[in-house]
Amino acid sequence: xxxxxxxxxxxxxxxxxxxxxxxxxxxxxxxxxxxxxxxxxxxxxxxxxxxxxxxxxxxxxxxxxxxxxxxxxxxxxxxxxxxxxxxxxxxxxxxxxxxxxxxxxxxxxxxxxxxxxxxxxxxxxxxxxxxxxxxxxxxxxxxxxxxxxxxxxxxxxxxxxxxxxxxxxxxxxxxxxxxxxxxxxxxxxxxxxxxxxxxxxxxxxxxxxxxxxxxxxxxxxxxxxxxxxxxxxxxxxxxxxxxxxxxxxxxxxxxxxxxxxxxxxxxxxxxxxxxxx
Amino acid sequence: xxxxxxxxxxxxxxxxxxxxxxxxxxxxxxxxxxxxxxxxxxxxxxxxxxxxxxxxxxxxxxxxxxxxxxxxxxxxxxxxxxxxxxxxxxxxxxxxxxxxxxxxxxxxxxxxxxxxxxxxxxxxxxxxxxxxxxxxxxxxxxxxxxxxxxxxxxxxxxxxxxxxxxxxxxxxxxxxxxxxxxxxxxxxxxxxxxxxxxxxxx
Numbered sequence: 159x160x161x162x163x164x165x166x167x168x169x170x171x172x173x174x175x176x177x178x179x180x181x182x183x184x185x186x187x188x189x190x191x192x193x194x195x196x197x198x199x200x201x202x203x204x205x206x207x208x209x210x211x212x213x214x215x216x217x218x219x220x221x222x223x224x225x226x227x228x229x230x231x232x233x234x235x236x237x238x239x240x241x242x243x244x245x246x247x248x249x250x251x252x253x254x255x256x257x258x259x260x261x262x263x264x265x266x267x268x269x270x271x272x273x274x275x276x277x278x279x280x281x282x283x284x285x286x287x288x289x290x291x292x293x294x295x296x297x298x299x300x301x302x303x304x305x306x307x308x309x310x311x312x313x314x315x316x317x318x319x320x321x322x323x324x325x326x327x328x329x330x331x332x333x334x335x336x337x338x339x340x341x342x343x344x345x346x347x348x349x350x351x352x353x354x355x356x357x358x359x360x361x362x363x364x365x366x367x368x369x370x371x372x373x374x375x376x377x378x379x380x381x382x383x384x385x386x387x388x389x390x391x392x393x394x395x396x397x398x399x400x401x402x403x404x405x406x407x408x409x410x411x412x413x414x415x416x417x418x419x420x421x422x423x424x425x426x427x428x429x430x431x432x433x434x435x
Numbered sequence: 436x437x438x439x440x441x442x443x444x445x446x447x448x449x450x451x452x453x454x455x456x457x458x459x460x461x462x463x464x465x466x467x468x469x470x471x472x473x474x475x476x477x478x479x480x481x482x483x484x485x486x487x488x489x490x491x492x493x494x495x496x497x498x499x500x501x502x503x504x505x506x507x508x509x510x511x512x513x514x515x516x517x518x519x520x521x522x523x524x525x526x527x528x529x530x531x532x533x534x535x536x537x538x539x540x541x542x543x544x545x546x547x548x549x550x551x552x553x554x555x556x557x558x559x560x561x562x563x564x565x566x567x568x569x570x571x572x573x574x575x576x577x578x579x580x581x582x583x584x585x586x587x588x589x590x591x592x593x594x595x596x597x598x599x600x601x602x603x604x605x606x607x608x609x610x611x612x613x614x615x616x617x618x619x620x621x622x623x624x625x626x627x628x629x630x631x632x633x634x635x636x637x
Contacts, residue, residue, distance in 0.1 A: 174456045181616070181623055185634045227621025228614045254481045285485055292539045303497065304488040310496075342543040345551075357614035361606045368568060369555030371547060378610070379617035397636040398620045405616045 162422025165415055173412065180408045184400035193399050198367065199384035202374030205352055206236060206328070211244035213327040214320055218291070218340070219249060219256040219263075225334030225356050226259065231382035231395040232354035233263060233332045239389055241267055246316050247278040248298070248326070252290050253334070257282040257306045274307075275314045282306030288339035295323035295343055323347040330354070337363035341371050354381065437630050446630040449622050571599035 209215065217237070221229050240247055249260040260280040268274055281302040284290040294301035298321050299311045311317055323329055324347040331340045332354040344351050350373045355363055357378030366372040376385060379402065382395030437443065451466045490506045493499040508528040515522035556572045558565070577592025578600065585593075628634035 171457055177619075178623075181620055182627060185620070185623055185627065185636065188636070225614075225618070227619075228617035254478065257481075257484075282488075283481060283485075289536055289539055302488075303493045303499075308488070308492075338548065339540075342540060342547050345547050346543060357610045357617065358607075359610075361603065361610050365552055365555065365568075368564070369551050371551055378614050379620065380613065394624070394636075398617070401620050401623070402613070402616055405619075406613070409612060 160422075160426070162419045162426065166419030166423065168415075177405065177408060180404045181401040184404050185398070188397070189400045189404075191400050191403050193383055193387055193396060195384045195387055196377075196381075198375050198377060199381055199388060201367075202352055202376055202381075203239075203385060203388040205350060205374045206239055206330075207243075209240070209243055209245045209327060212246070214246040214248065214316065214325075215240065215328040215330055216248045216250060216323065216326050218329070218331040218333075219251045219260050220253050220331055220333035220335055221259055222253045222255045222334055223259070226255075228356045228358075228378045229332050229334055229354055230259065231379055231393060231398075232376045232385065233259075235382050235385040235389065235391075235393055235395065236330060236332075236354065236376075237263055237267075238391065238393075239385075241272065241277070244277075245327075246276075248316060248320065249278060249280045249282075250294055250302075251281075251283045252287055254283055260306070275309065275316055277316070279314050279316050280306040281311070287335075288343060291339055291343045295329075295347060297322060323349055328352060333359075335359070337366055337372065337375075341366050345371050436632070439629075442625070442629045446626050449626060453622075570595055574599050 217233070219233060221233065237247065249256075249264070251257060251260060257280065260282070264272075264274070264278055264280060267278070272278065274280075281294075281298070282305060284294060284301060286293065290301070298317065302311050305311055305314065320326055323344055326349060328350045329340070329344050329347075330352045331337075333340070334356045336359055337353050337355060340351060340353065351371065352374040353363060353366075353372050354376040355378070357380070360375065360377040363372065363375060367375050376382065379395055379398055382393070383399045384395075386393045386396045448466055448469070451462045454460055455463045486506075490502050493502045508531055511524050511528045514524040556568055560566050560569060574592045574595030574597075576596070577589050578596030580589060580593070583589055624634065628636065
């Protein structure tokens with residue numbers, strides 16, 4: 159086996175170990191690599207920042223714990239921004255883990271003195287995916303007779319003047335699935351629609367942003383980091399960016415290695431064929 | 436080290452799940468089964484909560500008997516587990532689910548995903564991005580033209596379409612990798628920050 163063949167047959171376990179080290183070392187001792195803010199995030203920040211104190215938004219948490227690492231930091235950053243602006247937040251959810259994730263999100267603010275039912279509420283998980291979004295966008299109280307804490311939604315002060323998507327100032331969703339169902343069901347209410355997506359599906363949502371159907375979009379953990387940077391409030395997103403960058407460099411390195419190996423072995427095979435002819 | 440038993444359990448289970456990367460082993464298999472069991476239990480609890488908040492409370496507190504319709508339709512899904520003879524009954528709620536889902540989607544799909552997207556793609560070319568989207572859309576459509584004789588414009592469009600599709604797939608794959616790394620970073624925070632305090636970032 160020559161050099162190029164050996165290069166193409168590196169034990170995958172070595173790659174895994176290098177990968178873990180490439181992520182762990184920058185987390186343990188951060189490098190402080192610069193983070194530039196993309197146009198998407200700037201646009202999202204400006205749209206959210208245009209909300210006024212007392213405005214109400216719906217945040218749909220379409221996050222499962224399996225995908226939380228990529229999207230939850232976005233939700234934490236945006237919710238922090240909304241709380242700092244005294245915007246009221248109605249939480250809904252279409253993933254089974256939504257209710258618990260929402261409770262974790264609101265807990266620190268409740269402890270800090272914000273009032274449940276007035277500043278925010280957790281309506282919890284509603285089964286049905288797109289059907290659920292369509293149902294609560296049309297009639298919140300009918301779709302949610304009770305909130306996650308078993309309070310009647312008729313008694314929540316935050317819902318006194320809100321009963322559908324058209325009654326809120328903005329609809330924000332965080333999703334590990336797709337943006338399609340939100341665009342399909344919410345756009346008709348003429349309410350600004352903003353999305354935070356797992357990086358894997360973000361390219362598919364790009365046309366909605368171009369068409370103006372989405373007023374803003376955050377992409378994965380990087381989107382969270384950029385948003386934190388815009389807010390001037392570093393969080394888990396910014397802290398992860400060094401590790402993400404080094405891991406990407408490692409992947410690029412292995413792609414180059416694989417291609418060198420491929421080209422090297424191809425040349426050898428070709429010269430062998432020519433010799434045999 | 437953390438004193439929270441939840442952090443201990445989730446960290447150990449994460450390490451066992453990662454052990455699959457080295458070699459499949461009995462502990463990994465056990466964790467895999469544990470995951471299926473816990474997920475089933477969790478689904479059951481969430482289902483129970485759903486029934487209490489969406490059916491039982493409206494029925495007993497508000498005397499809203501309309502909720503019985505979806506409740507009965509839901510129960511019909513379980514008929515095959517009770518009687519093989521009447522297993523066809525489950526087709527009724529399935530038809531309702533599919534029908535309602537299709538109707539809700541189709542209702543807005545044409546406006547938002549078809550007309551809306553065409554309008555955005557052929558709209559005034561404001562910047563380089565708009566131009567790339569326009570060329571990419573036309574090119575991709577040319578690539579999937581199967582009934583026209585391949586002339587120079589169609590061939591050129593088709594070539595543009597082929598490159599657009601390749602770039603799209605590359606972007607999707609790259610974004611996919613970025614997403615997976617974020618999930619790994621999240622697990623690193625759990626093991627090396629919440630469990631073993633090696634990472635100092637909060």
